[in-house]
Amino acid sequence: MTDTTCSHIEAIETIKRAKHRQCEECVKIDAQWVHLRICQECGATLCCDDSPNQHATKHARASGHPVIASAEPGERWLYCYPDEAFAEY
Numbered sequence: 001m002t003d004t005t006c007s008h009i010e011a012i013e014t015i016k017r018a019k020h021r022q023c024e025e026c027v028k029i030d031a032q033w034v035h036l037r038i039c040q041e042c043g044a045t046l047c048c049d050d051s052p053n054q055h056a057t058k059h060a061r062a063s064g065h066p067v068i069a070s071a072e073p074g075e076r077w078l079y080c081y082p083d084e085a086f087a088e089y
């Protein structure tokens with residue numbers, strides 16, 4: 001496994017955890033999600049690209065918040081959108 005880190009990922013000292021086991025945006029519109037991701041800038045819990053609404057990606061594009069972490073049990077990784085960098089921790 002080759003980790004491709006970037007300055008955004010390297011700047012993270014404490015990984016934010018999911019506050020709730022639900023996508024904050026999907027619950028507002030009564031939508032379904034597949035997996036959850038956590039924005040490492042603001043801590044928002046949002047759904048992955050396999051989910052119909054892809055809220056984590058939309059949030060990253062709209063807000064400019066670069067890094068997400070997986071909120072799934074047993075998954076320990078970070079992803080940076082602008083650099084397309086992936087790192088396990």
Ligand SMILES: [Zn+2]
Pocket residue numbers: 006007008009066080081082083085
């Ligand atoms: Zn980056």
Ligand SMILES: [Zn+2]
Pocket residue numbers: 023024025026033046047051053054055056
């Ligand atoms: Zn969602």
Ligand SMILES: [Zn+2]
Pocket residue numbers: 039040041042043044059063065
């Ligand atoms: Zn954010």
